Amino acid sequence: MATQAENSSFAPAGQAESFSTPARNHHHPSSISKVRVVLRIRPFLPQEISSISGSPTCCVSLQESEPSSDEVTVLLKDQETSRNECYKLDAFFGQEDNNVSEIFEREVRPLIPGVFEGYNATVFAYGATGSGKTYTMQGSDQLPGLMPLALSSILSMCKCRGSIVAISYYEIYLDKCYDLLEPKEKEIMVWNDKDGQMHLKGLAQIEVDSMDKFHEVFSSALQRRKVAQTGLNDVSSRSHAVLVITISTPSHDGFDNAVTGKLNLIDLAGNEDNRRTCNEGIRLQESAKINQSLFALSNVIYALNNNKPRIPYRESKLTRILQDSLGGTSRALMVACLNPGEYQESVHTVSLAARSRHVSNFVCSAHKNVNSHVKVDMEAKLLAWLESKGKTKSSQRMGLCQSPFPGRTPSSVKSTRKLNTCSRSNDTKAVRDQLLDSRSSPCIAGKNLFHGGVYADKCQEAQTTAAAETNKERYAVPACANASEPKSAIPDESLSREGEARTNKCVDVVTPSPVNKEIKELQSPQRKVLSPIDLNTGKSHFTPLDPKTPKLHSIADGRENNFQELGTPLDKFTARSSSLKSSLVQEYIEFLNTASRDELLELKGIGQKIAEYIIELRETSPLKSLSDLEKTGLSSKQVHNMFGRAARGVLEKFIHNP
Numbered sequence: 001m002a003t004q005a006e007n008s009s010f011a012p013a014g015q016a017e018s019f020s021t022p023a024r025n026h027h028h029p030s031s032i033s034k035v036r037v038v039l040r041i042r043p044f045l046p047q048e049i050s051s052i053s054g055s056p057t058c059c060v061s062l063q064e065s066e067p068s069s070d071e072v073t074v075l076l077k078d079q080e081t082s083r084n085e086c087y088k089l090d091a092f093f094g095q096e097d098n099n100v101s102e103i104f105e106r107e108v109r110p111l112i113p114g115v116f117e118g119y120n121a122t123v124f125a126y127g128a129t130g131s132g133k134t135y136t137m138q139g140s141d142q143l144p145g146l147m148p149l150a151l152s153s154i155l156s157m158c159k160c161r162g163s164i165v166a167i168s169y170y171e172i173y174l175d176k177c178y179d180l181l182e183p184k185e186k187e188i189m190v191w192n193d194k195d196g197q198m199h200l201k202g203l204a205q206i207e208v209d210s211m212d213k214f215h216e217v218f219s220s221a222l223q224r225r226k227v228a229q230t231g232l233n234d235v236s237s238r239s240h241a242v243l244v245i246t247i248s249t250p251s252h253d254g255f256d257n258a259v260t261g262k263l264n265l266i267d268l269a270g271n272e273d274n275r276r277t278c279n280e281g282i283r284l285q286e287s288a289k290i291n292q293s294l295f296a297l298s299n300v301i302y303a304l305n306n307n308k309p310r311i312p313y314r315e316s317k318l319t320r321i322l323q324d325s326l327g328g329t330s331r332a333l334m335v336a337c338l339n340p341g342e343y344q345e346s347v348h349t350v351s352l353a354a355r356s357r358h359v360s361n362f363v364c365s366a367h368k369n370v371n372s373h374v375k376v377d378m379e380a381k382l383l384a385w386l387e388s389k390g391k392t393k394s395s396q397r398m399g400l401c402q403s404p405f406p407g408r409t410p411s412s413v414k415s416t417r418k419l420n421t422c423s424r425s426n427d428t429k430a431v432r433d434q435l436l437d438s439r440s441s442p443c444i445a446g447k448n449l450f451h452g453g454v455y456a457d458k459c460q461e462a463q464t465t466a467a468a469e470t471n472k473e474r475y476a477v478p479a480c481a482n483a484s485e486p487k488s489a490i491p492d493e494s495l496s497r498e499g500e501a502r503t504n505k506c507v508d509v510v511t512p513s514p515v516n517k518e519i520k521e522l523q524s525p526q527r528k529v530l531s532p533i534d535l536n537t538g539k540s541h542f543t544p545l546d547p548k549t550p551k552l553h554s555i556a557d558g559r560e561n562n563f564q565e566l567g568t569p570l571d572k573f574t575a576r577s578s579s580l581k582s583s584l585v586q587e588y589i590e591f592l593n594t595a596s597r598d599e600l601l602e603l604k605g606i607g608q609k610i611a612e613y614i615i616e617l618r619e620t621s622p623l624k625s626l627s628d629l630e631k632t633g634l635s636s637k638q639v640h641n642m643f644g645r646a647a648r649g650v651l652e653k654f655i656h657n658p
């Protein structure tokens with residue numbers, strides 16, 4: 001067994017010390033550094049079929065596109081809520097039995113000749129836990145995955161070219177690199193030389209000349225990879241595993257001047273929604289690192305595909321190591337893997353994949369322009385809501401909102417946008433007028449969230465509707481949850497986007513004095529029981545599924561519609577507090593979407609790095625919910641903590657400046 005530093009037979013003179021291939025001066029036949037992003041849907045597993053009555057429906061489908069188009073449009077549809085989203089990607093591989101070999105033929109095989117010519121290439125399987133990444137890369141005994149298929153193809157090409165092939169196999173666990181072929185106690189150090197080439201000090205390389213040899217070496221290395229049972233996958237990978245196939249092809253004077261190229265085949269660890277796992281302790285740490293490094297990878301691909309002057313390779317160990325194999329003259333392919341039964345998870349994977357490819361997602365539903373951006377979707381929802389509900393009051397509220405967050409007030413941005421929205425139709429002219437009126441009307445401005453009569457009622461009505469729509473998903477107890485535990489959970493904001501959009505406009509009015517009163521109450525000893533937000537953790541204690549949750553009546557019912565009917569003062573307070581939380585969440589998101597870098601930094605809980613992440617993220621896809629922040633690699637808990645800190649800062653301000 002040779003190591004990278006010692007072995008020169010695979011890395012000829014001039015490249016002997018370099019595991020990587022030096023950048024070439026000449027141009028690759030197609031020297032565009034774009035990363036292709038393709039989608040692979042795994043079939044339903046037998047247990048998934050038997051656990052569902054009737055045959056399960058796949059949440060992803062391919063939309064018809066122009067025959068000449070070099071991209072595909074996929075539709076993700078949630079069967080239960082009929083929410084849907086469309087994304088554009090480079091190719092789609094459906095649930096067919098052996099879509100892996102098709103991916104190999106169409107996407108991976110074409111990369112191989114370039115590696116023989118000295119260009120690097122990288123293929124990675126990306127997706128949520130249990131979506132079939134390992135299956136795609138390794139395959140099964142009957143159906144080989146991309147790793148054995150690639151090696152087999154390379155070995156057969158070696159025969160006529162006289163090339164030598166060596167493999168290395170390492171994992172990146174908790175942002176540290178470990179050799180899987182020749183385990184060492186210490187991590188493998190990464191360094192780059194003066195020419196910018198990456199080196200993995202001491203990483204083993206083993207020459208392979210047959211598939212038998214490969215299986216022998218590889219199968220024992222596989223056993224060493226860190227896996228764990230997570231509640232979502234029995235054998236869940238906790239690290240990114242990288243198989244490097246290095247090809248050295250002799251030149252006319254033999255191996256002294258051999259041409260070396262390498263193919264990285266990467267089985268990424270799965271991104272995880274920690275609300276669905278039993279993760280805690282080390283599992284939670286792993287998960288946070290995994291999510292962070294996946295976001296860093298997505299940032300690198302995004303920057304490459306958009307010809308950004310700075311490629312953020314240094315944001316994670318993985319991207320740092322891959323620096324010589326992503327971008328420049330290298331070619332890369334991302335295979336985004338999906339579990340056909342998981343809508344929310346699929347949206348997360350595909351949106352990040354599409355973001356990497358830099359194709360903004362767009363919403364296609366009957367009443368919207370297919371090419372419109374998500375923002376338009378939000379406006380359309382607001383407009384529809386305005387039209388269907390009492391225009392006057394709710395629109396007055398919209399015009400009055402005041403952001404509790406510092407710096408430029410996002411609400412002012414929002415108000416302008418909403419005015420434009422309203423002015424689109426004659427039907428909504430009245431709304432616009434009232435909006436304008438309301439701005440100069442102090443008595444209307446005096447109505448507030450908690451004592452606002454019809455306004456508060458509207459708000460509650462919208463919230464009740466939204467909660468009813470999303471309850472099912474939001475409060476689903478994870479498979480691993482203890483049945484005896486109370487069914488309170490952190491509300492999944494992403495699942496309540498529509499609810500937030502509707503709710504948002506009627507919870508904006510926050511006038512200082514009555515709110516102060518409520519805030520003081522929030523800080524009372526009962527707070528832990530009552531408040532929908534735990535001010536320390538940002539987590540919600542609000543439990544709408546609880547039969548004791550106050551029932552709210554709509555104004556349309558003609559019944560008295562305020563908090564008087566809600567039962568005990570405790571019930572009333574709980575219901576009112578939930579409005580405050582919605583309001584703060586919405587304002588927070590608006591703020592994150594519109595604030596400058598410096599303004600972001602003013603907010604408690606946001607540092608330089610997170611501010612940069614947020615700015616990069618919102619460039620392609622404005623944040624719609626708190627859970628969108630998880631795309632930056634933050635865990636759900638970190639996001640809620642971050643929001644909690646900002647909210648606490650705002651509340652403290654109210655308290656100290658009544």
Ligand SMILES: Nc1ncnc2c1ncn2[C@@H]1O[C@H](COP(=O)(O)OP(=O)(O)OP(=O)(O)O)[C@@H](O)[C@H]1O
Nearest residue numbers: 042043129130131132133134135233236237269270
């Ligand atoms: N094409 C397929 N045909 C049959 N079974 C499949 C297929 N793809 C995936 N599976 C099965 O789905 C399950 C999950 O797949 P796999 O372990 O590859 O997911 P993963 O994305 O690597 O998960 P993790 O990130 O947790 O490691 C496994 O039992 C695997 O055998």
